[in-house]
Structures are given as C-alpha cells and as structure tokens.
Amino acid sequence: MIASWYGQKFQNRLTANGEHFDKNKLTAANKSLPLGSIVKLTVPTTGRSVVVRINDRAPGSKAATLIFQRLPQQDSASISKA
Secondary structure, eight states, X not given: OEEEEOOGXXXXXXXXXXXXXXXXXXXXXXXXXXXXXXXXXXOTTTOOEEEEEEEEOOTTSOTXXXXXXXXXXXXOOEEEEO
C-alpha cells in the first residue's frame, strides 16, 4: 500500500464516520477498509511504526492507499492490518 498525508486544510471538517477531523489524532482515511479498522504503518527503511484508526474515506484515491494526518517519517511505507 501507499501512504500519504493530509492536514491543516481539513482541520475540523466532518469525517465519514461523523467525527471532526483532528490533525493531531492518529487517524487515517481509506476507500475500502471498514471504518473503525486499526492499521499499522511501518516505514521499511527505519522500522518506525504507528497504529492508527480508519475514520474517513479517501475520495478519488485507489483502494490500496491510506491517507494519514501525519506520518512517522516522510518516506515510503508499507501497511499491514494490526
């Protein structure tokens, strides 16, 4: 999977599950994973990981993309279901 991030311009907008987007929380958007799913993002080059909850959809993106409010490091990443 490919991971990317979004932030300030979406702050306080409603997410697909009805929450207000908070760029400081560990949440993510994905087109096909069920809302509420927990996923783990690992940066292969560093081994650093973060666990996030899916709370939004990713309009216009491919199903294999996760969009995070922030990444542990700006780098290529692989995603695995936690």
